[in-house]
Amino acid sequence: MTASVKTGAISIRGVGKRYSEDAPWAMRGFDLEAAPGELVAIVGASGCGKSTVLRMVSGFEGPTEGEISLDGAPIKAPGPDRGFVFQDYGLFPWLTVAENVEFGPKQAGLGRAARRERVQEYLELVGLTRVRASYPHQLSGGMQQRVAIARVLANKPTVMLMDEPFGALDALTREQMQADLADIRRRVGTTVLFVTHSIEEAVQLADRVVIMTGGMSHGVPGHIRRIVDIELGEERDPTSTAFTDLERAISEEVHAKL
Ligand SMILES: Nc1ncnc2c1ncn2[C@@H]1O[C@H](COP(=O)(O)OP(=O)(O)OP(=O)(O)O)[C@@H](O)[C@H]1O
Ligand SMILES: [Mg+2]
Numbered sequence: 001m002t003a004s005v006k007t008g009a010i011s012i013r014g015v016g017k018r019y020s021e022d023a024p025w026a027m028r029g030f031d032l033e034a035a036p037g038e039l040v041a042i043v044g045a046s047g048c049g050k051s052t053v054l055r056m057v058s059g060f061e062g063p064t065e066g067e068i069s070l071d072g073a074p075i076k077a078p079g080p081d082r083g084f085v086f087q088d089y090g091l092f093p094w095l096t097v098a099e100n101v102e103f104g105p106k107q108a109g110l111g112r113a114a115r116r117e118r119v120q121e122y123l124e125l126v127g128l129t130r131v132r133a134s135y136p137h138q139l140s141g142g143m144q145q146r147v148a149i150a151r152v153l154a155n156k157p158t159v160m161l162m163d164e165p166f167g168a169l170d171a172l173t174r175e176q177m178q179a180d181l182a183d184i185r186r187r188v189g190t191t192v193l194f195v196t197h198s199i200e201e202a203v204q205l206a207d208r209v210v211i212m213t214g215g216m217s218h219g220v221p222g223h224i225r226r227i228v229d230i231e232l233g234e235e236r237d238p239t240s241t242a243f244t245d246l247e248r249a250i251s252e253e254v255h256a257k258l
Contacts, residue, residue: 007071008158008191010034010057015066016221017052026052027222030066032210036158039185039192041202043254044212049222050195054161057193058082070159080104083152087164089144091136097147098123098132104155122150125184142173146180153188162194166201178204182234199250203243206230211253218258226253 016028027049034040042050055061056068059078068075070082084090091100101119110118123129126146136144145165152160166174182205185192196202202209209228214220228250237243 006036008034008036008189009071010159010191010193011067011069011072012053012057013067015053015056015063015068017049017056017061018064024216024219025064025221026216027212027214028065029221029223031224032227034191034193036191037185037189038207039194039205040208040210041194041196041206042210042212043196043199043202043250044222044225045215045254047215047217047222048212049215050212051163052222054084054163054193054195057159058084058161080108080155081157082159082161083155083157085145085148085152085160085162085165087167089136089141089148091144091147091151093136096133096135097128097139100136100147101150101154104151108155118154122154125153125187126150126180140173141169142177145169145177149181149184153184153190157190159191159193162192164195164197167197174201181205186234199247199254200238203230203232203246203250204236204238209250211250213254213256214258220258225256228253 012030012032015030017026019026030053042053044050056063057075059075059082098119101122102115105115105118123132126149128143128146128150131139131143136147166177169177178201194205207230209230211225211228212222213225215222230246232242
């Protein structure tokens with residue numbers, strides 16, 4: 001594992017999405033360049049198109065206009081280079097923790113010994129080696145989400161897409177997961193696009209925060225209002241003035257009228 005990964009550059013240019021020809025634009029005019037290893041958080045009111053952006057980067061949806069590329073290659077379909085982590089974990093309930101993590105590498109044709117090593121490596125990364133033989137329903141929500149993260153990372157993706165990944169967790173577990181994600185990211189160097197409803201979480205984790213606004217219910221396509229740099233360094237204290245100032249500034253933009 002190395003933190004010097006230089007792949008995972010995401011380029012989103014002039015992207016708009018309309019879910020059908022007679023539907024209004026869900027979102028439009030989206031431009032974002034994410035550097036390898038960067039964590040970009042996306043915040044904004046419900047319906048502004050945050051999940052739509054992630055799905056297009058994943059390749060599950062195509063943009064109606066504009067272009068999305070990863071390391072210079074246009075994104076045309078889903079691929080193991082882009083892992084998706086959902087709020088509801090999305091684990092296979094009939095597979096053990098280890099088998100869930102092994103799933104992707106097995107699909108990719110990795111041999112048995114290499115798979116075992118890979119599973120061990122990523123279970124260690126998320127601190128779950130002890131429950132490798134358990135089934136998802138036997139684990140807490142936080143542990144299930146760790147399995148989901150390990151399962152994605154076991155494919156060695158260059159990009160991790162996270163859609164409100166900690167939204168279903170209690171406050172304490174959520175804080176722990178945020179700290180762990182920051183640590184994991186430093187170790188694997190994966191680029192992360194992270195959608196959250198929590199502005200505090202965005203300021204805690206991100207290098208930059210994309211503030212989206214609008215959406216079909218506003219009669220205006222969802223779009224970027226502003227992109228804010230979070231220059232707080234690695235150790236972030238949510239009670240510091242610098243932190244709360246950023247939180248307040250972003251909150252004002254999120255709640256401002258169109
Ligand atoms: N598969 C779909 N078919 C048709 N319309 C869709 C589809 N998915 C999303 N939309 C519409 O696109 C718009 C943006 O939806 P999206 O899910 O991206 O918003 P969001 O910002 O993620 O919202 P939330 O915060 O509630 O998750 C919404 O108006 C939604 O109804
Ligand atoms: Mg969403």
